[in-house]
Amino acid sequence: MVREVAVGGIKIGGNRPLxxxxxxxxxxxxxxxxxxxxxxxxxxxGxxxxLIFKASYDKANRTSVTAFRGPGLHEGLRILAKVKEALGVPVLSDIHSIEQVAPAADVLDVLQIPAFLCRQTDLLAAAxxxxxxxxxxxxxxLAPWDMKNVVGKLESCDNENIILTERGAxxxxxxxVVDMRSFPIMRSTGCPVIFDATHSVQLPGGQGTSSGGQREYVEFLASAAVATGIDGVFLEVHEEPEMALCDGPNSVRLNDLAVLLKKLKAIDAIVK
Known part of the structure; x- marks a missing residue:
């Protein structure tokens, strides 16, 4: 049975809706x-x-040294705190080093461990x-069954408030590519599982000095993932993806979001 994890007033897991x-x-x-x-x-x-709002204060693993990384830790956390206060929405962002953990935890409801750092034991423990x-x-x-070791590291620090996110292999x-078997395999750890549908259609480094993407496939992969009974969907969105300073090619256009969410909610209702 997948445990429930509370993020602010939102509960993820169990048999809860998406x-x-x-x-x-x-x-x-x-x-x-x-x-x-x-x-x-x-x-x-509507x-x-x-909703859990996400935005990175620093994209530490950009393809090129000249790529925009964000405003940095302190300014980024100030902005996320303002979003949280103004809208009453839980907020999530990435942490990249042990030094970032304490200030980030003062603001963020969810500390996110980036994919490239998912095996960093000291960072996991500090978080x-x-x-x-x-x-x-x-x-x-990583294979999906290897995530049980990541969960074990976190649980060894007396924290079971754990969510796992699939973002392609x-x-x-x-x-x-996305192996749909990964969702039930990762849920077998007892942790809620989220599908990052936009990073999964990314083409890493595919444009030479930046990553490309195929946002036209987000709808299909997200629909298939929701049909497996997952607990949440992760989407990067932008008003004008062509003008985005990071990950525009795989970001969902805000004007297209409502239609996609209605479809995913309907699939989720059938499954659960």
Whole structure:
């Protein structure tokens, strides 16, 4: 049985309805972040899906040294705190080092461990010891059954507030695939499982100095994943993906989001 994890007033897991984790890839500026969060709240309230807002204060693993990384830890957390206070929505962001854990835990409802850092024992332990909910993205290089060891590291620090996220597996060069078996396998750990539908259609490094993406397949992969009974969907969204400073090619256009969420909610209702 998959345990329930509480994020603010939202419960994920068990046999609860689908939860959405969504926001821009990176905090571009304060006004755009607040505007996107407000639009997301309106859309999610209209569809009837709980929202956890996500945005990265630092994209530490960009393809190129010249790529936009975000405003940094302190300014980014200030903006996320403002989103949280203004809208009453739980917030999530990535942490990349032990030094970031304490300040991030003061603001964030969910500390996210990036895929490339999912086996970093000291980072996992430091995050778990805060008592915050921990969302670990499965590395593109890991089998789904290997995530039981990640869960074991977190639970050894007396924290069972754990969520696991699938974001695709490396398939040759500059490509990812999603094995639908990974969802029941990872849920067998007892942790709620989220599907990152937008990073799963990313083409890592596919544009030379940045990643490409195929957002036209988000709907199909997300629908298939929801049909397996997962607990949430992770989507990066943007008002104008072509103008996004990070991950535009795989981001969902905000104007298209409501239709997609209605479809996913209907599938989820049938499954559960």
């Amino acid at each position: 939860v959405l984790v969504a926001g821009p890839c990176v905090i571009e500026n304060e006004s755009a972040t607040l505007h996107t969060a407000e639009r997301l709240m309106t859309i999610c309230n 569809v009837g899906i709980p 778990a010891k805060t008592g915050r909910v921990i969302n670990v993205k499965k590395g593109q290089f 490396s398939f040759g060069y500059n490509n990812l």
